[in-house]
Amino acid sequence: MQALEERILRDGVLKSGGILKVDSFLNHQMDIDFINEIGREFYRLFGHEKITKILTIEASGIGIACITAQYFHVPVVFAKKAQSKNLDGEVYTSQVHSYTHGKDYIIRVSKKFLTSEDKVLLIDDFLANGKAILGLLDIVKQAGAQVAGAGICIEKGFQDGGRQLREQGLHVESLAIVDLDENGEIRFRSQS
Amino acid sequence: MQALEERILRDGVLKSGGILKVDSFLNHQMDIDFINEIGREFYRLFGHEKITKILTIEASGIGIACITAQYFHVPVVFAKKAQSKNLDGEVYTSQVHSYTHGKDYIIRVSKKFLTSEDKVLLIDDFLANGKAILGLLDIVKQAGAQVAGAGICIEKGFQDGGRQLREQGLHVESLAIVDLDENGEIRFRSQS
Numbered sequence: 001m002q003a004l005e006e007r008i009l010r011d012g013v014l015k016s017g018g019i020l021k022v023d024s025f026l027n028h029q030m031d032i033d034f035i036n037e038i039g040r041e042f043y044r045l046f047g048h049e050k051i052t053k054i055l056t057i058e059a060s061g062i063g064i065a066c067i068t069a070q071y072f073h074v075p076v077v078f079a080k081k082a083q084s085k086n087l088d089g090e091v092y093t094s095q096v097h098s099y100t101h102g103k104d105y106i107i108r109v110s111k112k113f114l115t116s117e118d119k120v121l122l123i124d125d126f127l128a129n130g131k132a133i134l135g136l137l138d139i140v141k142q143a144g145a146q147v148a149g150a151g152i153c154i155e156k157g158f159q160d161g162g163r164q165l166r167e168q169g170l171h172v173e174s175l176a177i178v179d180l181d182e183n184g185e186i187r188f189r190s191q192s
Numbered sequence: 193m194q195a196l197e198e199r200i201l202r203d204g205v206l207k208s209g210g211i212l213k214v215d216s217f218l219n220h221q222m223d224i225d226f227i228n229e230i231g232r233e234f235y236r237l238f239g240h241e242k243i244t245k246i247l248t249i250e251a252s253g254i255g256i257a258c259i260t261a262q263y264f265h266v267p268v269v270f271a272k273k274a275q276s277k278n279l280d281g282e283v284y285t286s287q288v289h290s291y292t293h294g295k296d297y298i299i300r301v302s303k304k305f306l307t308s309e310d311k312v313l314l315i316d317d318f319l320a321n322g323k324a325i326l327g328l329l330d331i332v333k334q335a336g337a338q339v340a341g342a343g344i345c346i347e348k349g350f351q352d353g354g355r356q357l358r359e360q361g362l363h364v365e366s367l368a369i370v371d372l373d374e375n376g377e378i379r380f381r382s383q384s
Contacts (some may be wrong), residue, residue, distance in 0.1 A: 021256035025267075028269065028270065028272065028302055028305065029267050029268070029269045029302075029304075029305040030268040030269075030270070032258055032265075032268060032318045033262040033349065036262070055214075056307060057248065058254075059254060059272070062250075062255045062258075063254045063258035063268065063270075065255070066222060066254075067258055067259070067262075070224055070228070073225065074222050075222060075223055075224065076221070076224060076255065078220065078255075078293065081251075096253040099276060099298065110220055112216065112221075113215075113216070130353070150209035166367075179263035
Protein backbone atom coordinates (compact mmCIF):
# COMPACT_ATOMS: atom_id res chain seq x y z
CA MET A 1 0.00 0.00 0.00
CA GLN A 2 1.86 2.99 -1.32
CA ALA A 3 0.27 5.51 1.03
CA LEU A 4 1.46 3.50 4.04
CA GLU A 5 5.00 3.13 2.68
CA GLU A 6 5.15 6.88 2.09
CA ARG A 7 3.81 7.56 5.56
CA ILE A 8 6.40 5.25 7.16
CA LEU A 9 9.19 7.04 5.29
CA ARG A 10 7.81 10.44 6.27
CA ASP A 11 6.82 9.86 9.91
CA GLY A 12 8.34 6.54 10.99
CA VAL A 13 11.52 6.42 13.05
CA LEU A 14 13.85 3.44 12.88
CA LYS A 15 15.60 2.80 16.21
CA SER A 16 18.35 0.43 17.17
CA GLY A 17 17.34 -3.21 17.60
CA GLY A 18 15.03 -3.11 14.58
CA ILE A 19 12.37 -1.11 16.39
CA LEU A 20 10.25 0.93 14.00
CA LYS A 21 8.31 3.68 15.71
CA VAL A 22 5.10 4.71 13.98
CA ASP A 23 3.54 6.13 17.11
CA SER A 24 2.67 9.47 15.50
CA PHE A 25 -0.04 7.94 13.29
CA LEU A 26 -0.65 4.25 14.03
CA ASN A 27 -0.24 3.00 17.58
CA HIS A 28 -0.11 5.79 20.17
CA GLN A 29 -1.44 8.80 18.32
CA MET A 30 -3.82 7.50 15.64
CA ASP A 31 -4.60 9.32 12.39
CA ILE A 32 -8.15 8.09 11.95
CA ASP A 33 -8.66 9.29 8.37
CA PHE A 34 -5.50 7.44 7.39
CA ILE A 35 -6.55 4.32 9.29
CA ASN A 36 -9.77 4.43 7.30
CA GLU A 37 -7.66 4.07 4.15
CA ILE A 38 -6.04 1.03 5.78
CA GLY A 39 -9.44 -0.43 6.63
CA ARG A 40 -10.62 0.06 3.06
CA GLU A 41 -7.51 -1.72 1.78
CA PHE A 42 -8.11 -4.70 4.09
CA TYR A 43 -11.64 -4.85 2.70
CA ARG A 44 -10.29 -4.84 -0.86
CA LEU A 45 -8.03 -7.76 0.08
CA PHE A 46 -10.46 -9.84 2.17
CA GLY A 47 -13.93 -8.51 1.26
CA HIS A 48 -14.67 -11.53 -0.97
CA GLU A 49 -14.49 -13.86 2.07
CA LYS A 50 -17.61 -14.42 4.14
CA ILE A 51 -16.05 -13.01 7.29
CA THR A 52 -18.22 -13.00 10.42
CA LYS A 53 -15.80 -11.59 13.04
CA ILE A 54 -12.63 -9.57 13.21
CA LEU A 55 -10.28 -10.77 15.95
CA THR A 56 -7.42 -8.68 17.30
CA ILE A 57 -5.38 -8.30 20.45
CA GLU A 58 -5.18 -5.42 22.87
CA ALA A 59 -4.08 -2.73 22.76
CA SER A 60 -2.74 -1.32 19.46
CA GLY A 61 -4.80 -3.60 17.25
CA ILE A 62 -8.16 -2.50 18.60
CA GLY A 63 -8.56 0.86 16.89
CA ILE A 64 -7.41 -0.47 13.51
CA ALA A 65 -9.74 -3.47 13.84
CA CYS A 66 -12.72 -1.26 14.74
CA ILE A 67 -12.21 1.10 11.80
CA THR A 68 -11.71 -1.90 9.47
CA ALA A 69 -14.84 -3.65 10.79
CA GLN A 70 -16.97 -0.81 9.47
CA TYR A 71 -16.23 -1.99 5.92
CA PHE A 72 -17.07 -5.61 6.73
CA HIS A 73 -20.11 -4.86 8.94
CA VAL A 74 -19.04 -7.48 11.47
CA PRO A 75 -18.23 -7.27 15.20
CA VAL A 76 -14.71 -6.95 16.55
CA VAL A 77 -13.52 -9.25 19.34
CA PHE A 78 -10.28 -8.33 21.04
CA ALA A 79 -8.20 -10.80 23.02
CA LYS A 80 -7.49 -9.50 26.51
CA LYS A 81 -4.10 -9.61 28.13
CA ALA A 82 -5.05 -8.97 31.74
CA GLN A 83 -7.05 -11.20 34.02
CA SER A 84 -10.00 -9.04 34.93
CA LYS A 85 -13.03 -9.20 37.20
CA ASN A 86 -14.97 -8.46 34.02
CA LEU A 87 -13.80 -11.62 32.26
CA ASP A 88 -15.34 -14.55 34.06
CA GLY A 89 -16.94 -17.66 32.65
CA GLU A 90 -15.45 -19.90 30.03
CA VAL A 91 -12.51 -18.48 28.11
CA TYR A 92 -10.08 -19.65 25.46
CA THR A 93 -6.49 -18.89 26.47
CA SER A 94 -3.13 -18.97 24.77
CA GLN A 95 0.37 -17.98 25.81
CA VAL A 96 2.18 -15.31 23.80
CA HIS A 97 5.72 -13.99 24.01
CA SER A 98 5.97 -10.24 23.51
CA TYR A 99 9.16 -9.05 21.88
CA THR A 100 8.23 -5.42 22.52
CA HIS A 101 7.60 -5.91 26.23
CA GLY A 102 10.13 -8.67 26.76
CA LYS A 103 7.83 -11.11 28.54
CA ASP A 104 5.24 -13.86 28.18
CA TYR A 105 1.58 -13.22 28.78
CA ILE A 106 -1.71 -15.04 28.51
CA ILE A 107 -4.37 -13.85 26.08
CA ARG A 108 -8.03 -14.61 26.71
CA VAL A 109 -11.19 -14.62 24.62
CA SER A 110 -14.59 -15.44 26.04
CA LYS A 111 -16.04 -18.61 24.52
CA LYS A 112 -19.29 -16.75 23.97
CA PHE A 113 -17.80 -14.64 21.22
CA LEU A 114 -16.07 -17.17 18.98
CA THR A 115 -17.71 -20.38 17.79
CA SER A 116 -17.42 -23.01 15.07
CA GLU A 117 -19.85 -20.92 13.00
CA ASP A 118 -17.33 -18.08 12.67
CA LYS A 119 -14.98 -17.19 9.84
CA VAL A 120 -12.40 -14.89 11.33
CA LEU A 121 -10.14 -12.16 9.96
CA LEU A 122 -7.16 -11.45 12.21
CA ILE A 123 -6.00 -7.81 12.31
CA ASP A 124 -2.91 -6.33 13.94
CA ASP A 125 -0.68 -3.30 13.59
CA PHE A 126 2.64 -5.18 13.43
CA LEU A 127 3.90 -8.61 12.46
CA ALA A 128 7.42 -9.35 13.66
CA ASN A 129 8.12 -12.79 15.13
CA GLY A 130 4.46 -13.72 14.67
CA LYS A 131 3.78 -14.77 18.26
CA ALA A 132 0.66 -12.64 18.69
CA ILE A 133 -0.90 -13.98 15.48
CA LEU A 134 0.03 -17.55 16.49
CA GLY A 135 -1.75 -17.00 19.80
CA LEU A 136 -4.85 -15.73 18.02
CA LEU A 137 -4.73 -18.68 15.59
CA ASP A 138 -4.52 -21.04 18.54
CA ILE A 139 -7.67 -19.50 19.99
CA VAL A 140 -9.50 -19.65 16.64
CA LYS A 141 -8.57 -23.35 16.42
CA GLN A 142 -9.80 -24.04 19.97
CA ALA A 143 -13.11 -22.44 18.98
CA GLY A 144 -13.35 -24.67 15.91
CA ALA A 145 -13.73 -21.51 13.80
CA GLN A 146 -12.29 -20.92 10.34
CA VAL A 147 -9.64 -18.30 9.69
CA ALA A 148 -9.82 -16.25 6.49
CA GLY A 149 -6.38 -14.73 6.97
CA ALA A 150 -4.42 -12.04 8.72
CA GLY A 151 -4.40 -8.36 7.76
CA ILE A 152 -1.26 -6.68 9.03
CA CYS A 153 -0.35 -3.03 8.68
CA ILE A 154 3.43 -3.36 8.91
CA GLU A 155 5.42 -6.58 8.64
CA LYS A 156 9.05 -6.61 9.66
CA GLY A 157 10.51 -8.64 6.81
CA PHE A 158 13.77 -8.99 8.72
CA GLN A 159 12.01 -11.01 11.42
CA ASP A 160 10.67 -14.47 10.84
CA GLY A 161 6.97 -14.38 11.64
CA GLY A 162 5.62 -13.68 8.17
CA ARG A 163 7.53 -16.52 6.56
CA GLN A 164 6.48 -19.00 9.28
CA LEU A 165 2.81 -18.08 9.06
CA ARG A 166 2.74 -18.28 5.24
CA GLU A 167 4.48 -21.68 5.36
CA GLN A 168 1.67 -22.86 7.63
CA GLY A 169 -0.73 -21.87 4.83
CA LEU A 170 -2.12 -18.74 6.45
CA HIS A 171 -3.20 -16.05 4.01
CA VAL A 172 -1.18 -13.08 5.29
CA GLU A 173 -1.61 -9.65 3.73
CA SER A 174 0.84 -7.05 5.00
CA LEU A 175 0.21 -3.54 3.71
CA ALA A 176 3.90 -2.74 4.00
CA ILE A 177 6.80 -5.18 4.42
CA VAL A 178 9.86 -3.45 5.81
CA ASP A 179 13.30 -4.86 5.09
CA LEU A 180 16.61 -3.34 6.10
CA ASP A 181 19.36 -2.82 3.51
CA GLU A 182 23.08 -3.24 4.18
CA ASN A 183 23.21 0.25 5.72
CA GLY A 184 20.34 -0.54 8.05
CA GLU A 185 17.99 1.74 6.09
CA ILE A 186 14.38 0.90 5.31
CA ARG A 187 13.58 -0.85 2.03
CA PHE A 188 10.06 -1.97 1.23
CA ARG A 189 9.66 -5.43 -0.22
CA SER A 190 7.77 -5.27 -3.49
CA GLN A 191 4.54 -7.24 -3.44
CA SER A 192 2.67 -8.30 -6.56
CA MET B 193 -29.15 7.84 25.18
CA GLN B 194 -32.17 5.61 24.92
CA ALA B 195 -30.61 3.08 22.54
CA LEU B 196 -27.79 2.46 25.01
CA GLU B 197 -30.15 2.06 27.98
CA GLU B 198 -32.20 -0.44 25.98
CA ARG B 199 -29.06 -2.32 24.96
CA ILE B 200 -27.84 -2.49 28.57
CA LEU B 201 -31.19 -3.92 29.67
CA ARG B 202 -31.20 -6.41 26.80
CA ASP B 203 -27.56 -7.56 26.78
CA GLY B 204 -25.93 -6.30 29.97
CA VAL B 205 -25.41 -8.60 32.95
CA LEU B 206 -25.28 -7.24 36.48
CA LYS B 207 -22.96 -9.26 38.71
CA SER B 208 -22.27 -9.13 42.41
CA GLY B 209 -20.08 -6.26 43.59
CA GLY B 210 -21.70 -3.77 41.24
CA ILE B 211 -19.97 -5.18 38.18
CA LEU B 212 -21.95 -4.55 35.01
CA LYS B 213 -20.86 -6.74 32.12
CA VAL B 214 -21.45 -5.30 28.67
CA ASP B 215 -18.81 -7.41 27.00
CA SER B 216 -21.14 -8.66 24.27
CA PHE B 217 -21.30 -5.27 22.55
CA LEU B 218 -18.98 -2.68 24.15
CA ASN B 219 -15.69 -3.87 25.62
CA HIS B 220 -14.72 -7.36 24.55
CA GLN B 221 -16.92 -8.07 21.58
CA MET B 222 -17.69 -4.70 19.99
CA ASP B 223 -20.81 -3.95 17.91
CA ILE B 224 -19.28 -1.40 15.56
CA ASP B 225 -22.53 -0.13 14.04
CA PHE B 226 -23.85 0.51 17.54
CA ILE B 227 -20.62 2.20 18.62
CA ASN B 228 -21.05 4.48 15.62
CA GLU B 229 -24.34 5.62 17.16
CA ILE B 230 -22.43 6.33 20.36
CA GLY B 231 -19.81 8.32 18.44
CA ARG B 232 -22.53 10.35 16.75
CA GLU B 233 -24.07 11.13 20.12
CA PHE B 234 -20.72 12.31 21.54
CA TYR B 235 -20.44 14.58 18.51
CA ARG B 236 -23.91 15.98 19.17
CA LEU B 237 -22.86 16.72 22.76
CA PHE B 238 -19.34 18.09 22.13
CA GLY B 239 -19.27 18.99 18.42
CA HIS B 240 -19.62 22.72 19.16
CA GLU B 241 -16.26 22.71 20.96
CA LYS B 242 -13.09 23.25 18.95
CA ILE B 243 -11.66 19.87 19.88
CA THR B 244 -8.20 19.03 18.48
CA LYS B 245 -7.57 15.61 20.07
CA ILE B 246 -9.46 12.75 21.62
CA LEU B 247 -7.64 11.22 24.57
CA THR B 248 -8.47 7.80 25.97
CA ILE B 249 -6.80 4.99 27.89
CA GLU B 250 -6.01 1.47 26.78
CA ALA B 251 -7.59 -0.90 26.20
CA SER B 252 -11.42 -0.68 26.15
CA GLY B 253 -11.52 3.03 25.40
CA ILE B 254 -9.54 2.82 22.17
CA GLY B 255 -12.14 1.43 19.79
CA ILE B 256 -14.86 3.77 21.04
CA ALA B 257 -12.49 6.75 20.77
CA CYS B 258 -11.47 5.82 17.21
CA ILE B 259 -15.04 5.46 15.98
CA THR B 260 -15.98 8.74 17.72
CA ALA B 261 -12.97 10.58 16.25
CA GLN B 262 -14.36 10.05 12.75
CA TYR B 263 -17.11 12.54 13.56
CA PHE B 264 -14.68 15.12 14.94
CA HIS B 265 -11.94 14.59 12.31
CA VAL B 266 -9.22 14.72 14.93
CA PRO B 267 -6.53 12.21 15.98
CA VAL B 268 -6.92 9.83 18.91
CA VAL B 269 -4.17 9.55 21.51
CA PHE B 270 -4.39 6.64 23.91
CA ALA B 271 -2.56 6.59 27.23
CA LYS B 272 -0.47 3.44 27.55
CA LYS B 273 -0.41 1.27 30.65
CA ALA B 274 2.71 -0.78 30.00
CA GLN B 275 6.27 0.46 29.84
CA SER B 276 7.35 -0.48 26.35
CA LYS B 277 10.47 -0.35 24.23
CA ASN B 278 8.30 1.60 21.81
CA LEU B 279 7.64 4.40 24.27
CA ASP B 280 10.89 6.20 24.79
CA GLY B 281 11.57 9.92 24.97
CA GLU B 282 9.72 12.39 27.10
CA VAL B 283 6.41 11.20 28.52
CA TYR B 284 3.73 12.53 30.81
CA THR B 285 2.87 10.00 33.48
CA SER B 286 0.16 9.65 36.10
CA GLN B 287 -0.74 6.96 38.61
CA VAL B 288 -4.17 5.37 38.42
CA HIS B 289 -5.92 2.88 40.66
CA SER B 290 -7.94 0.28 38.77
CA TYR B 291 -11.01 -1.00 40.55
CA THR B 292 -11.55 -3.67 37.88
CA HIS B 293 -8.04 -5.09 38.13
CA GLY B 294 -7.49 -4.31 41.80
CA LYS B 295 -4.13 -2.57 41.46
CA ASP B 296 -2.31 0.68 40.74
CA TYR B 297 -0.66 1.33 37.41
CA ILE B 298 1.15 4.13 35.63
CA ILE B 299 -0.32 5.64 32.46
CA ARG B 300 1.95 7.32 29.93
CA VAL B 301 1.46 9.73 27.05
CA SER B 302 4.31 10.92 24.84
CA LYS B 303 4.86 14.67 25.16
CA LYS B 304 4.94 14.89 21.37
CA PHE B 305 1.23 14.21 21.11
CA LEU B 306 -0.29 16.60 23.65
CA THR B 307 0.63 20.28 23.86
CA SER B 308 -0.68 23.58 25.17
CA GLU B 309 -2.30 24.14 21.74
CA ASP B 310 -4.66 21.22 22.27
CA LYS B 311 -8.29 21.15 23.37
CA VAL B 312 -8.99 17.61 24.46
CA LEU B 313 -12.09 15.45 24.67
CA LEU B 314 -11.68 12.50 27.04
CA ILE B 315 -13.50 9.30 26.04
CA ASP B 316 -13.94 6.09 28.01
CA ASP B 317 -16.30 3.14 28.17
CA PHE B 318 -16.98 3.30 31.92
CA LEU B 319 -16.92 5.87 34.70
CA ALA B 320 -17.00 4.36 38.18
CA ASN B 321 -14.69 5.82 40.81
CA GLY B 322 -13.27 8.21 38.22
CA LYS B 323 -9.61 7.33 38.72
CA ALA B 324 -8.88 6.75 35.02
CA ILE B 325 -10.40 10.11 34.04
CA LEU B 326 -8.52 11.83 36.88
CA GLY B 327 -5.28 10.34 35.54
CA LEU B 328 -6.04 11.59 32.04
CA LEU B 329 -6.94 15.04 33.43
CA ASP B 330 -3.63 15.11 35.27
CA ILE B 331 -1.81 14.44 32.00
CA VAL B 332 -3.82 17.10 30.14
CA LYS B 333 -2.89 19.57 32.87
CA GLN B 334 0.81 18.65 32.69
CA ALA B 335 0.65 19.33 28.94
CA GLY B 336 -0.93 22.73 29.55
CA ALA B 337 -3.78 21.69 27.26
CA GLN B 338 -7.45 22.57 27.69
CA VAL B 339 -10.07 19.93 28.38
CA ALA B 340 -13.46 20.22 26.71
CA GLY B 341 -15.02 17.47 28.81
CA ALA B 342 -15.42 13.75 29.19
CA GLY B 343 -17.67 11.55 27.08
CA ILE B 344 -18.53 8.35 28.93
CA CYS B 345 -20.62 5.49 27.65
CA ILE B 346 -21.79 4.09 31.00
CA GLU B 347 -21.51 5.83 34.36
CA LYS B 348 -22.06 3.85 37.53
CA GLY B 349 -24.17 6.33 39.46
CA PHE B 350 -23.74 4.24 42.62
CA GLN B 351 -20.02 4.99 42.61
CA ASP B 352 -18.58 8.39 43.30
CA GLY B 353 -16.50 9.36 40.27
CA GLY B 354 -19.13 11.27 38.31
CA ARG B 355 -20.08 13.48 41.26
CA GLN B 356 -16.44 14.26 42.08
CA LEU B 357 -15.54 15.15 38.50
CA ARG B 358 -18.60 17.40 38.06
CA GLU B 359 -17.82 19.13 41.36
CA GLN B 360 -14.38 19.93 39.97
CA GLY B 361 -16.15 21.66 37.09
CA LEU B 362 -15.52 19.02 34.43
CA HIS B 363 -18.19 18.76 31.74
CA VAL B 364 -19.10 15.09 31.99
CA GLU B 365 -21.60 13.57 29.56
CA SER B 366 -22.55 9.99 30.33
CA LEU B 367 -24.77 8.34 27.75
CA ALA B 368 -26.29 6.11 30.43
CA ILE B 369 -26.11 6.54 34.20
CA VAL B 370 -26.84 3.28 35.98
CA ASP B 371 -28.22 3.35 39.51
CA LEU B 372 -29.28 0.36 41.59
CA ASP B 373 -32.69 0.28 43.21
CA GLU B 374 -33.45 -1.22 46.64
CA ASN B 375 -33.61 -4.69 45.06
CA GLY B 376 -30.24 -4.24 43.41
CA GLU B 377 -31.86 -3.92 39.97
CA ILE B 378 -30.74 -1.45 37.30
CA ARG B 379 -32.45 1.94 37.17
CA PHE B 380 -31.30 4.60 34.74
CA ARG B 381 -30.96 8.11 36.10
CA SER B 382 -33.00 10.54 34.05
CA GLN B 383 -30.91 13.25 32.45
CA SER B 384 -32.36 16.48 31.09
